[in-house]
Amino acid sequence: MAEICCEVVAGSSSEGKGPECDTGSRAARRRRMEIRRLRVVAERGAEEETSGKRRRLDGGGGEASTDEEDREVERARYGFTSVCGRRRDMEDSVSACPGFLPGHHFFGVFDGHGCSHVATSCGQRMHEIVVDEAGAAAGSAGLDEEARWRGVMERSFARMDAEAVASSRGSVAPAPTCRCEMQLPKCDHVGSTAVVAVLGPRHVVVANCGDSRAVLCRGGAAIPLSCDHKPDRPDELERIHAAGGRVIFWDGARVFGMLAMSRAIGDSYLKPYVICDPEVRVMERKDGEDEFLILASDGLWDVVSNEVACNVVRACLRSSGRRERNRSSPTSNLSPRQSSSSGDEAPNDGAPSAAAGSESDEESAAEEDKACAEAAVLLTKLALARQTSDNVSVVVVNLRRRKL
């Protein structure tokens, strides 16, 4: 049997993964800020790209800081895991970019098939494209926030798909992560799911393409924020038939008997049946009711129900909350391995410590991150124990507002 990779690679926001957005100050929230902030970030994003520096939204620049000074910025509290499991190859990719737009945090899970390159480029590029598109959309007046985010996500997914397809053209060398033996320069037959969540001050935006899933826990209930794109989903089946395609039950419902999902990034050979259009859900956040958000690949969802997953995470976050209150040192045997492999995840050395946080605030925030990472690890272990045959990737985001 294939070797089981049980080494859990976990990360949490406390370890300096990505830039933190700490531009906090106290003022009332103003609706008009939304649009202006988006515009500012697009400009700044471009700057960073050219300078090649690590993106850091610490409110250093003139216009940006005056804009942000006016509002409370919520710190992202999250943790994630991504493991190979029983599969031969690791083809999942996870991205977490707190403060990728001021006051907004980005999370994504990408489950590749055929090879890892499309999932890898989604992990590297999707948040940058969303920043770009959000900046471009900032000028579009007359649209409410929901409609604007819908457009941003739809355009971002289309661009991501075009990039994934273009980068598999002969001109570009294969991605270093490519595990194909021959590394054929062209890969029309590679794709990835994409479930993306943007956590804003008032909304949670979830865009999904494929069979990874986002689940919100609100008031104790598990609410799926995405609906898996399976070829036998009645509306998807109808769409495929209308396009002249066919779904065959061949070890589950599959397009042409081959791909077991009806939407994906990449897979250009199966277009127009397999499309990259995301379904976008914009949920208004409900303070006091919203507990957390889970994003995961089907390696989890195949063997763990939405409800069970929520119960596991809730138990984790609660026990951590108790620990925090008791101020006792955490004695968990789960100790997640900190992901510190890639170079751009260097600790925030020299970064100004959060203006808004006293030391104990920082400690408890780190504790909350740890709880999210532990919850993600626990879900992963549960999936492995239940004999999932796939890669497992889990992101847990705490949605409870911190009292200040």
Next chain:
Amino acid sequence: MVEVGGGAAEAAAGRRWRLADERCDLRAAETEYVRRFHRHEPRDHQCSSAVAKHIKAPVHLVWSLVRRFDQPQLFKPFVSRCEMKGNIEIGSVREVNVKSGLPATRSTERLELLDDNEHILSVRFVGGDHRLKNYSSILTVHPEVIDGRPGTLVIESFVVDVPEGNTKDETCYFVEALLKCNLKSLAEVSERLVVKDQTEPLDR
């Protein structure tokens, strides 16, 4: 039914190839080749079909890829790895690893016939976690002239058990789709080699 790729869809330059575009009527020459080289006698619970592809590359080049029974990943897009012990000879068995996302992860395949003169390759599936039981295929390549240049006609035919829960039609549709992907990829790899051959003297 035989479907032949390489028609109008190919001409639509700039657009990505799609499986959906691989559709064309069978020409007389192809029917003749099928009659001569691709005789299958499917039993009641089996189905059989063939697909064809025109490649803008000379026969020797296309055949040099096809005959590498030990390296199907040279052109098959869904193969990630292949292991084979010994030389390429009739009776050789290869262990093929299939890429993720497909309804199989591995396949054990036996070389039934390799004729370097007539350009015939026949393979039988003898194991694996796929649903293609008693699958047997014949692939032949034939010289032809495309746009005044040496080209190749490739025909691949198969016979296979219809698995429980599926119809003959579904089984054929699925296998044809797989073969079309393989032959399209074979065409691309071959045609790229032609371009490479033509430009190489300039590099020296």
